[in-house]
Amino acid sequence: MSWSAEGEPVLGEPVCAGAPLRVPSGTTLAPRRDTSAWDFASGADGLADFDYYGHKQYVALEPDGLHLGRIPAKPVNAYRSAEKVLLRDGDYADVRVTARFRVARGSRAVGILLRVTGPSVGVDSQRGYFAAWVPKTGRLVLRRSNGRTSTELGSVAVPTPPTNEAVLVLEAVGTTLSVRLEHAPESRLAVQDHRYPRGSVGLRVVGSHAVFDSFSVEPIDTA
Numbered sequence: 001m002s003w004s005a006e007g008e009p010v011l012g013e014p015v016c017a018g019a020p021l022r023v024p025s026g027t028t029l030a031p032r033r034d035t036s037a038w039d040f041a042s043g044a045d046g047l048a049d050f051d052y053y054g055h056k057q058y059v060a061l062e063p064d065g066l067h068l069g070r071i072p073a074k075p076v077n078a079y080r081s082a083e084k085v086l087l088r089d090g091d092y093a094d095v096r097v098t099a100r101f102r103v104a105r106g107s108r109a110v111g112i113l114l115r116v117t118g119p120s121v122g123v124d125s126q127r128g129y130f131a132a133w134v135p136k137t138g139r140l141v142l143r144r145s146n147g148r149t150s151t152e153l154g155s156v157a158v159p160t161p162p163t164n165e166a167v168l169v170l171e172a173v174g175t176t177l178s179v180r181l182e183h184a185p186e187s188r189l190a191v192q193d194h195r196y197p198r199g200s201v202g203l204r205v206v207g208s209h210a211v212f213d214s215f216s217v218e219p220i221d222t223a
Helices: none
Strands: 036-039 050-053 058-060 063-070 084-087 095-105 110-117 127-134 137-148 151-159 163-173 177-183 189-194 200-205 209-219
Touching: 063 084, 063 200, 084 110, 095 110, 095 200, 110 163, 127 200, 137 177, 137 189, 151 189, 177 209, 189 209, 200 209
Parallel strands: none
Antiparallel strands: 036 209, 050 084, 058 063, 063 209, 084 200, 095 163, 095 209, 110 127, 110 200, 127 137, 137 151, 163 177, 177 189
């Protein structure tokens, strides 16, 4: 469906009976549980495996990486929704997720989404966990969202990264969730929570502009 210059709907031509059709967007073809990595600065279509939730003016794939939360020179409006990208069809339980990023602007939360289901546009519009570095307070924070509100599960003070670049590592094994910044492994935050056992993974910003250089997910074999 599209629209004409006069604003009327254009429904296109009817499809012949028996003609093959494209699978509707959002249809799960096969759960994704493999080890994968993305180099957003490689110039390839780094977002092909992801779905974006937010106003399109706040996301861009540039030569230096994936920009989330970048305010354009001439914004359409000021609406922000804690912009996020989620791996399509991701279904991970015990897993290690790593993100390399730099904060270009702002001092609020930048981080990783874990075991996410039911995502949509909105600050807390997902079920799952969010592990973030918060430059304003100098802390790592782990939160749980139920689709309407979020609850802080824990936080810990972490030394400021020696450069503008940070590497965030989030691990989940059973009910144990742990997060650390690579430059300060001794300041690891670990919590216990059983609410969400599995789901997809992704990246998220809250009121900040971050540039993600790379992202990886690796299942943890606990057998």
